[in-house]
Amino acid sequence: MSKIICRCEEITEDEIIEAISNGARSVTEIKKFTRAGMGLCQGRTCRKSIERILARETGRKVEDIGISSYRKPVRPTKMGSMK
Amino acid sequence: MKKYEVVVVGAGPAGLSAAIECARAGAKVLVADENNKPGGQLFKQIHKFFGSKEHKAGVRGIYIGEQLLKETENLSIEVWLGSEVCGIDADKSVWIIKNKEESCCVKAERIIIASGATENSIAFEGWTLPGVMGAGAAQTMMNCYRVLPGKRVLMIGSGNVGVIVSYQLLQAGAEVVGIVEAASALGGYGVHTAKVRRAGVPFYTGYTVKRGIGEKYIEAAEIVKLDSDWKHIPGSEKILTADTICLAVGLTPLIELAWLAGCRFTYSAKLGGHIPVHNKYMETTVKGIYIAGDVSGIEEASTAMEEGRLAGISAAWSLGYYDDQEAEILIEEEWRKLNLLRCGQFGVNRKVSKDEILNKWEEMRNE
Numbered sequence: 306m307s308k309i310i311c312r313c314e315e316i317t318e319d320e321i322i323e324a325i326s327n328g329a330r331s332v333t334e335i336k337k338f339t340r341a342g343m344g345l346c347q348g349r350t351c352r353k354s355i356e357r358i359l360a361r362e363t364g365r366k367v368e369d370i371g372i373s374s375y376r377k378p379v380r381p382t383k384m385g386s387m388k
Numbered sequence: 389m390k391k392y393e394v395v396v397v398g399a400g401p402a403g404l405s406a407a408i409e410c411a412r413a414g415a416k417v418l419v420a421d422e423n424n425k426p427g428g429q430l431f432k433q434i435h436k437f438f439g440s441k442e443h444k445a446g447v448r449g450i451y452i453g454e455q456l457l458k459e460t461e462n463l464s465i466e467v468w469l470g471s472e473v474c475g476i477d478a479d480k481s482v483w484i485i486k487n488k489e490e491s492c493c494v495k496a497e498r499i500i501i502a503s504g505a506t507e508n509s510i511a512f513e514g515w516t517l518p519g520v521m522g523a524g525a526a527q528t529m530m531n532c533y534r535v536l537p538g539k540r541v542l543m544i545g546s547g548n549v550g551v552i553v554s555y556q557l558l559q560a561g562a563e564v565v566g567i568v569e570a571a572s573a574l575g576g577y578g579v580h581t582a583k584v585r586r587a588g589v590p591f592y593t594g595y596t597v598k599r600g601i602g603e604k605y606i607e608a609a610e611i612v613k614l615d616s617d618w619k620h621i622p623g624s625e626k627i628l629t630a631d632t633i634c635l636a637v638g639l640t641p642l643i644e645l646a647w648l649a650g651c652r653f654t655y656s657a658k659l660g661g662h663i664p665v666h667n668k669y670m671e672t673t674v675k676g677i678y679i680a681g682d683v684s685g686i687e688e689a690s691t692a693m694e695e696g697r698l699a700g701i702s703a704a705w706s707l708g709y710y711d712d713q714e715a716e717i718l719i720e721e722e723w724r725k726l727n728l729l730r731c732g733q734f735g736v737n738r739k740v741s742k743d744e745i746l747n748k749w750e751e752m753r754n755e
Contacts, residue, residue: 308513354509354510375643377474377475378475379645379648382472382488387491
């Protein structure tokens with residue numbers, strides 16, 4: 306198994322590369338293809354690693370990868386607290 | 389819905405400084421922080437600060453934190469701890485969850501986002517094994533909770549965080565088996581670097597970590613030399629026995645809330661990634677939303693405090709607590725202090741990068 310990139314959702318580097326070969330070009334697309342960055346930490350740990358893989362695999366600079374999208378709540382939250 | 393003139397997100401050096409300035413001017417302020425103790429990272433910073441005397445040089449971070457808390461208390465600023473800010477809307481309503489249980493919304497006329505930063509990680513083989521952690525996390529374990537994170541530590545990154553935490557690991561009784569630096573030159577201030585060097589810690593410049601080795605936890609680390617294209621040089625690997633690998637490879641601004649609020653961004657590798665574009669008053673592209681500290685670009689606690697004051701003064705001014713002349717004097721003074729912190733060998737690069745962001749704000753305004 307290739308190394309894990311997103312610890313929360315246990316998504317490997319190979320899975321991210323596969324998503325790129327299927328057309329994913331942004332951090333948000335990687336998220337939607339694979340769930341990488343959709344776990345407990347909401348991508349705070351893996352986002353930069355994903356940006357670097359995207360840059361390497363698509364021959365772009367990291368700064369050209371673009372910003373990820375974000376959603377509320379930005380912290381892990383119990384459903385019960387949202388009354 | 390409870391109403392405040394100013395809601396400050398984050399009770400670290402930037403957020404507390406911002407709140408103090410707002411309250412001092414007369415504004416009704418709420419500070420929300422997810423931690424159970426205010427002060428941000430200051431309470432684990434047991435080293436002496438840099439800068440000039442007016443920037444509290446020579447004073448240890450923990451004492452600066454205590455001083456900020458005292459001022460906050462003296463001004464009777466409302467501080468909600470254990471309170472996670474989960475969202476900000478463009479109409480400046482702030483969604484907060486208290487103690488993981490109670491959800492509430494407060495309405496703000498001005499918001500100052502001082503959400504700080506998160507530690508970077510690097511994904512090498514074995515990086516998910518227990519024993520791999522951020523250097524800041526190791527520092528929190530040691531200095532806040534009195535827990536030694538490991539007995540034999542390999543530090544990745546020779547910047548200030550790497551060398552300062554290495555020295556504190558030594559003081560706490562751990563062995564630091566080496567400091568690995570991918571660049572050809574060391575990254576930290578000389579005084580901190582020299583201390584670990586004198587203590588006999590080996591530095592590996594031009595190396596990176598290739599692999600964390602172990603069954604259930606880290607037992608050793610493999611490092612490898614890099615060529616001029618940052619590629620591994622086969623055959624140059626070294627194996628170092630270690631039970632802990634600390635990553636001191638930079639920080640990333642926590643920008644989620646600024647993004648949700650509708651702020652526009654620019655990319656600055658030197659300042660840590662995507663940064664909310666702001667003007668010299670620390671106001672973002674969304675009117676009435678300000679930023680300060682690491683979220684506006686990774687710097688130091690000393691600059692974070694000055695930026696916090698600047699944002700606080702600007703917010704108070706926009707609420708009418710200062711007239712233009714008073715505000716101008718206070719803002720000039722803050723800029724004088726910030727410029728003093730952004731000079732010299734390390735500071736000047738940050739000054740250039742921060743100026744680029746201010747220019748970007750002007751560009752965006754004219755679009």
